Amino acid sequence: MTTRVPRGFRLAAVHCGLKSDPARSDLTLIACDRDATAAGVYTQNRFCAAPVLLDRGRTPSAKIRAVVANSGNANACTGEQGLRDAREMARLTAQACGVEEAQVLVLSTGVIGEPLPMLKISAGIAAAAAQLDADDPALVAAARGLMTTDAYHKLAARQLRLAGQDVSLAGLAKGAGMIGPNLATMLAVLLTDAALTPEDAQRLLSTVVDETFNCISVEGHTSTNDTVLLLASGAAHQRTLDGPNLAAFEGALQGVCGELARAIPNDGEGATHLIQIEVRGCARREDARRIAREIANSPLVKTAVAGGDPNWGRIVSAAGNAGVEFQPGRVDLSVNGCRLFQQGAPAAFDAAAISASIRANRQTDIVVQLAEGDCQARFWTSDLTAEYVRINSDYHT
């Protein structure tokens, strides 16, 4: 079996003591053996974490050499000390990898408002740098090193042939909600050996994230640390991609990001269903997305799916609540392929059969069809269960 790690990259993860369980790794290092093109997309939260502030100033770039990530501590709401600590993580990583401090990007996820234990981080970086590897187990270990309350690690990969060369794209991500006490964040890193200019890398990443990681929610609470990075080593080519090759690469990037993005609400805290919401027939794509997001964030829709309830009233009233103009009398709604609502009025359907289909499948498909235009959007979310509430209200002083 060929490894899924794109050429030019080596990875490692270690336990350095941020998590109490020594069997769970909490520090991931990704190194590139040459200057990589790098692009980033970051949280819109006004309280963005120190590593977000650092990385935002360093991307897009043509000279990135490493990404260091810790889980268990978000380094968010930590003030000036937090910024110094993020820079120190970059400096220690640069030292261990023999590169410049400004060539390192930093990711953190975990508890908000606590200073990073820098002695542990420092030891962890040194240990990880000594274990860097380019095989599949190293990729899995790196993904596991990002996890907080995730039930499973999240990886996706594509192989394609571009400009006469084999190209590899691999993505790793974490996220299961913004989690108690005080945990946060979704993180993703995309690695490729394709050759990309920083401008193309940033444009592709922004476009693709907008339709993948920006179209998911567990409970609609954007964290302080959300970050998606794309690193391109260029090891596969002499020249940067353009034209149809660049378009083909974008397709692969879309596929990997979509897979990783859907894995997050599928692993949502307490979730028993992944809900896919497709809204079609809108005048503008933003309208479709607003309606899809309103449905995705309705606790009433999410509890109905958890209960196997084909409750079309909750879905259409959520759609009507999105602040988008449309003709209510021209709306159709299907759940798991069954028409529940047609031209603004209830359709005759077998409620027991649809309920059984919701219960029998991990994924529930909701399709809302309007008659305002040709734009559409998809959004993915978790259902809402008593277990989600238990996880997030379980607090003992």
Add this chain to the structure above:
Amino acid sequence: MTTRVPRGFRLAAVHCGLKSDPARSDLTLIACDRDATAAGVYTQNRFCAAPVLLDRGRTPSAKIRAVVANSGNANACTGEQGLRDAREMARLTAQACGVEEAQVLVLSTGVIGEPLPMLKISAGIAAAAAQLDADDPALVAAARGLMTTDAYHKLAARQLRLAGQDVSLAGLAKGAGMIGPNLATMLAVLLTDAALTPEDAQRLLSTVVDETFNCISVEGHTSTNDTVLLLASGAAHQRTLDGPNLAAFEGALQGVCGELARAIPNDGEGATHLIQIEVRGCARREDARRIAREIANSPLVKTAVAGGDPNWGRIVSAAGNAGVEFQPGRVDLSVNGCRLFQQGAPAAFDAAAISASIRANRQTDIVVQLAEGDCQARFWTSDLTAEYVRINSDYHT
């Protein structure tokens, strides 16, 4: 004890068969013995119910004589038949009260997407018209006739002296969430014997609703039927109110609407806490409200309060997620009077004491202070418990 029913109004409620339990009334009638000034504020949902469409066309008005309300069926998503049924409810009420059909307003709340059983409604209107009364028990009965999953009926009243006359203001409301299977809605009716012009009535009602009923949520899902009506019989005065008297009336209206509005999330499904969120120091009132609403609608904040967890990280990250520009380093946060976060950084606090205070009080007070200006807003919501999820996912085909 003097009655709280404003002069000019009589009320009644009966059971006509929309609810299965014969002990629970499901049809309320309010009649005025003269032409009343009437104003209305309605749901923004694109799927608004038939009675909302009807009432919207009839307010503001100087000639309203009756309000008929049913609970147990929302008459929403019922198409042309729904509109004919709403008009027929008005016609039957007009006939029973000896007024014109166009002088009647209609309210409905309950299951979405089912046609109204008009024979039952017709019998209910006739029965209610024969029982109209102007005493306190009639007011309580009218409020109870609006209830769906409400645990208690919601009434508030004020007596004041304006322009040399005693003036009475009474409000009745219902609402506890948008409730399964397929129930919906908050409704409120304000009655007064003050004399108001239709323009003043509409302006005052819109202003006051904006700061009261528009500042509450249970789960952030605006229903298809939300309606607030103000009816002024004018029985207390020869001339309409103006100047300081009108301002004093607005103050009383604000008080009554605030009390009724807070009663709704306090009675939120499964709620163990009423959460009051106050955001101060914003450049614009709309900014303050957006931040307050974002905090109010965060399941992570709501589960934290349910668990007695003084989780400031969830509150400030929700604030940062509202799409409002502010300086994160100048934000303070208090919970139940205790400072948890100061100038953008965690403060030292006794977590066990604050947790005990959250557990000991039905109301949790969250105050967020920014440094952008002098505008502020308040918002009220319920906490989120496993019981809410149980109520809303409990479905058996």
